[in-house]
Amino acid sequence: MTAATRVAVFCDVHGNLPALEAVLTAFDAAGPFDCIVAAGDYCLNGPQPAECLDRVVERATVVLKGNTDRDIVDHGASDPDLGEKKRATIAWTREQLGDERLDTLDTLDFDFRVSAPDGSTILVVHANPRDLDQHMFPDMPETEVSRLTAGINATVLVFGHLHIPYVREVGRLRLFDVASVGLPRDGDRRAVWGSFDWTEGSGWQGQIHRVDYDYGETVLRLLDSGMPHRERRIRDLLRATYD
Numbered sequence: 001m002t003a004a005t006r007v008a009v010f011c012d013v014h015g016n017l018p019a020l021e022a023v024l025t026a027f028d029a030a031g032p033f034d035c036i037v038a039a040g041d042y043c044l045n046g047p048q049p050a051e052c053l054d055r056v057v058e059r060a061t062v063v064l065k066g067n068t069d070r071d072i073v074d075h076g077a078s079d080p081d082l083g084e085k086k087r088a089t090i091a092w093t094r095e096q097l098g099d100e101r102l103d104t105l106d107t108l109d110f111d112f113r114v115s116a117p118d119g120s121t122i123l124v125v126h127a128n129p130r131d132l133d134q135h136m137f138p139d140m141p142e143t144e145v146s147r148l149t150a151g152i153n154a155t156v157l158v159f160g161h162l163h164i165p166y167v168r169e170v171g172r173l174r175l176f177d178v179a180s181v182g183l184p185r186d187g188d189r190r191a192v193w194g195s196f197d198w199t200e201g202s203g204w205q206g207q208i209h210r211v212d213y214d215y216g217e218t219v220l221r222l223l224d225s226g227m228p229h230r231e232r233r234i235r236d237l238l239r240a241t242y243d
Helices: 017-030 051-059 067-073 084-106 142-149 214-224 231-237
Strands: 006-010 036-037 111-115 121-124 156-159 167-171 172-179 193-198 202-213
Touching: 006 051, 006 142, 006 167, 017 193, 017 202, 017 214, 036 111, 051 084, 067 084, 067 142, 142 167, 156 193, 214 231
Parallel strands: 006 036, 121 156, 156 172
Antiparallel strands: 006 193, 111 121, 167 172, 193 202
16 A cells, blocks of 8 residues: 555556557646556557557556466466467567566555555456456446445445446445546557546546547557557557457
């Protein structure tokens, strides 16, 4: 846990360096922040996994683990739906990263808590407070949300994984899905991140931000990367949906 009143959170870079650089520039413009939290999934499915992980480690105060970070480390053994496409992409990504970066991914923490002067807290995770895989959908029944968030003792829960930004309240808990820097899925190609500010009297207030970047440059880097299934990754990037 750390004490802070200004926090930035980003998630799901997925090897998209132009999008990441745009978000880091946005941090500089909106800052300074007491704490910058990276919430997982930095490398897989993008053309520059090593460069992205290096920049994340350089700029973030705290770097958390996502499901694809785990999958890269264990060759996908923890993914019950592992197919040949993902297996091939994991193998290529591991080659780009090398042993030292793989060790970094293996040692990342699951969650991080930020405390304000009044004791109210933000809890940051990748997908949900229980595991790295279950999505927290914006229309998920409150009973299901409560099952995943029971006992976390936080004012605000911040996460990504779904790649669809939203804000929601369930009981006394405020949920912020800060979605994805590198692969948004709500039809908007712009990179996404979240900022959280605490003030006396108002407590924690959060905002989700969109950042323009040159996604055409990412397409060119995908084409030049040599990574497997590039056409699928380009399609996902440009469609920016799950369809």
